[in-house]
């Protein structure tokens with residue numbers, strides 16, 4: 001099997017007993033750990049949140065990252081409609097800068113466009129060193145406001 005490269009095909013895959021350990025082991029650099037929760041924590045939270053939609057990010061057959069959406073329409077009784085929130089997004093430190101995050105976001109945006117009633121994708125980032133603000137801006141997200149926790153919010157109209 002050839003090693004993964006920027007040209008590798010990026011897919012979003014369900015997390016199962018067969019691949020969960022590999023996803024738990026994916027990690028950002030120590031200097032980035034203040035920017036995103038660990039995958040163990042995110043997946044545990046997902047199991048208590050009806051509105052969570054989460055996937056592993058693969059480059060060819062190599063797991064390289066993780067993302068999670070908050071999708072109100074997954075609830076039996078949605079509380080609000082019209083937007084999705086990108087809740088978690090990470091690429092393992094070994095695989096950053098290879099465009100896998102970008103390709104995964106294009107897949108998330110395509111997925112968001114298939115959701116009923118959804119016209120906007122929102123995200124936020126901590127205003128701290130190394131934050132992903134420019135990554136999201138390049139994707140077309142437009143900053144909207146800063147919340148009480150100091151998180152910068154941004155939105156992408158679909």
Ligand SMILES: CC(C)(COP(=O)(O)OP(=O)(O)OC[C@H]1O[C@@H](n2cnc3c(N)ncnc32)[C@H](O)[C@@H]1OP(=O)(O)O)[C@@H](O)C(=O)NCCC(=O)NCCS
Nearest residue numbers: 035089090091096097098099100101102125131132134135
């Ligand atoms: C942010 C993250 C998901 C980006 O994924 P990635 O695969 O490394 O990024 P890509 O290689 O797809 O980069 C795409 C573009 O965004 C830019 N970019 C990526 N991360 C960036 C960052 N943190 N700050 C500024 N620009 C960034 C790249 O330089 C590239 O720009 P170019 O098109 O001009 O060359 C990844 O670096 C990561 O997991 N970071 C740590 C955790 C984190 O901050 N998650 C987001 C929480 S809000």
